[in-house]
Amino acid sequence: MALTNSSAVDVENLTFSYTRHGSNLESINMHVPRGTIYGLLGPSGCGKTTLLRCIVGRLKPRCGNVNVFGYRPGTKECGIPGPNIGYMPQELSLITQFTVRETLEYYAGFAKQTSHMQPLESRIEFLLKLLDISDFEHCYTDRLSGGQQRRVSLAVAMINEPPLLILDEPTVGVDPIVRESIWSYLVDQSKNGLTVIVTTHYIEEAGSADKVGFMRQGRILAEGNPNYLMLQNNVVSMERLFLKLSQQDDFHHHSNSTSQLENGSPYPKDILLQLDPQKNHKILNMNNHHNNHLHHNNYVTENGGSPAVAIAATIEPTNQSVIFTSNGGTMTGSTMMAYVGGKPKPNLLSHLATPTTNNTAKHIIVHEQYKQLDPDSLIESNTMTGNNCKLNNNDYNNHHMDASSDSPLFNNNSSSSSSSSSSSSTRSKKSAHLSSGRNNNSNSKVRTYSVHGQNRSVNSIQKVGVLCRKHRIRLFRRVPELVITMLLPALEVALFCLCMGRDPTSVQMAVCNQEDPPFLSLMFLKSIDSDFISLKYYRTPEEAIDSVRNADTYSAIVLGKNFSHVLNRFGRMGGVIPANLGRLPLLAQQQFSTQTTTTTTSIAPPILGYTQPNGKMITNTNEPVPPLMTPYIAPSQPTQSMLKTPSMLVDDNDDNENSGLRRLKRNISDLLTTTAVTPSTTDSIITAPDDDDSIIRIYYDGSNALHVNIIRREVFSALFKFVENAGKIFGGQMSSIKLPIKFEKPIYGGEKTDMVEFVGPGLMVFIVFFATMSITSMAFLSERREGTLERSMIVGMTPTEFIIAQIINITFLLIVQIILTVVMGFWIFDFPMKGSYVLAIAMMFLQGLCGMTFGLMLSAICTSEMTALALGAGSQLMFCFITGIFWPVETMIALLRYISYAMPQTKPMESFRHILIRGFDLSKPAVLNGYLITVAWIAFFLILAIVIFRVR
């Protein structure tokens, strides 16, 4: 649909603020007719970029209207964002790791190539030539100079032949020749209907615009044809105009006009800052370059409220092309006559020329550049109230240059003529090159810019395809990074298995064996698993204990003098020691053979019990077992003083008949009645011996929970083993001796489960989640930092398309990561896998997607990579604590436990452990819940990310 509205951009009363208070743009009115070049000028920070971003629909005004081609940006009819607009942001916004050509092809992918358009290939060629970047076609954009990058950025804005070009500082850092060609091209194309809004720091450059708007402090001070505004304000250069408008603005805003002249200058500070001497110098040079026979010493006066021109011109006979004759030395704007080629041209305003010998000169020079100005374009709709200057409100009609002629400033003739007078040979070469670029263009089909609404946009599938291609190219450009990214989760799992999770080995334990000669004590010591406990022998208990105090060992074990005494009683009870001697450990055999005689005496079975260090029996089984317990072996024929009545075994505070302790005692009694032992009373069986020399005492460093647990576990384990072996060795009645407790084979997991079995599976899920989270948020934020995200959105990419492309791209990475992690965990480090691999991999994949959507949401919230990194790392640590990856959730306080259950990883980790360790499938709710919770979180993060993305 071609629109008939003659306005390209209409901004009415637009007010915008980045914050709640104040405003960055204040009641802006701006009208840009189609097929014109509009120069938006103003000091740094005045709001030019902000205004442009409102026009392209990236910022939402607080109030007021913006219409582009008659429609609000963002609507389907407007075609903006979309291929109807070419936006060149102030930042370079190029895709790193892309060549210049790839960059152009990428952005071209968002628009349909219609028959009206130059074929893409020749368009790329043309733009490369126009902007003098053909030599860098295959260079990566991040390896170009700033000026070259800027030209690439400009080419990107123009690649889809949009009817509206918005260029934010396109010529900064661009050399004058290329700048000239850019302006020439824009002027040329505006004749065909292209509308351009351009901001520039080169104020005089904006003299080539059809219309300029001067901005200051978020307001537009004046808008109109630059020549007309100069005339209106009695100044002869854009710079002077700018200064004067600013000065007038200050007079308006400060009743005391001297108040703003603190710097002793007639011009406001912000304007002076803007005009640094170096820049002015360049501007003047450029003017000289363009208008090499003009000098700007002329001036304009005002006469009786209507503009009248007193012209002082220096006639330089060699350079004269047009001579105006004034009416008696004073001309008014309306009566001024110009003679071009000897014929009168009414109302033709020229650029004013250099002064002659007096202020009432009758001749002025008009440069070629201005001889074709349409006088109508000088009638401007505007009201200026400063400095007693009042002008009529006339409708602004855009001036179009004569379509049959090129812009005189840049046409080949003019170029060559000016080159002949002032340019170096380099410049001539470049001009020739550029004119050949233009010739290319003129040879191609004449482009007429019309507005087509959204129908020039490619469909979403194609856009996702374009985005995926971009991701793919970028991904494979960084092979080392890619390899590291893919390997990272697997490496982390490996590192965990190598460094953490396993039980400590070779924990140092000091031993003092007081049994003399040692016999059963040796057997007991041999029962301690040397993989976990490393024994270090000391001669006295004090030395052993001191080794703990000095942190040489983690614990000390002291075996009493009468350790074997109980064994003697075994013998008396019928055990046949010599017959089984061969089964004793070697050392024990030696000791026994030299120091022990055959004994056939029956002895009572040893009674095992546990005391606390203070000698008190463990009494209440309902209480947690204290960390420090001393196992002992007591003689089974206690003296009367050793006998304990049941009441003595009950905690004073525990009068509950059904307490676990009473049950325990009954069980023990039952057990012992089945043995060959006939104690005088069953109540006497669990006793604390008087004879301390017969027990095993353990002293330990309780500062390391893991060591304490290992010491305790290994000592008990040794005790079980010792009793069992003793029964086997001594046979007879002794073989029936059993501890009143038995750990059966575990239903799930191993007998000596270490943390790897618990943490490993959770870790796999955890790592996959956070690996994809980091990749996603970094990819997203780096695109935002580079500006390519915004740029892609302006040419028509939607947040949803971007997110879909991200998901597709990262899914590829995720699959590789999962495969490597599975190989590392299950096949190299032997994680248990009792269930289905398919279910386990599906859970990892879903958790990866969940991490990805979490990353998207984080990056939608954060404005900088640093914040996202900090949040990502912070949340990783928080998830680590709260999801029970390293420590069971049951240890948390109640409130946190419930929060933990709702987290995206707690239940899924549990579910994953169920699959791996117990072999559960989806029929178990504990497994199914993990999947449902993950899917719910994916949906939540995704929706939130899209909403934040759109709102921002």
Ligand SMILES: Nc1ncnc2c1ncn2[C@@H]1O[C@H](COP(=O)(O)OP(=O)(O)OP(=O)(O)O)[C@@H](O)[C@H]1O
């Ligand atoms: N994202 C932002 N958040 C808050 N304030 C901002 C943001 N971007 C710009 N501003 C403020 O808005 C004002 C106008 O900025 P803008 O970038 O539009 O100026 P400009 O005229 O384009 O300047 P320059 O010519 O230096 O690019 C400035 O005061 C700036 O500090």
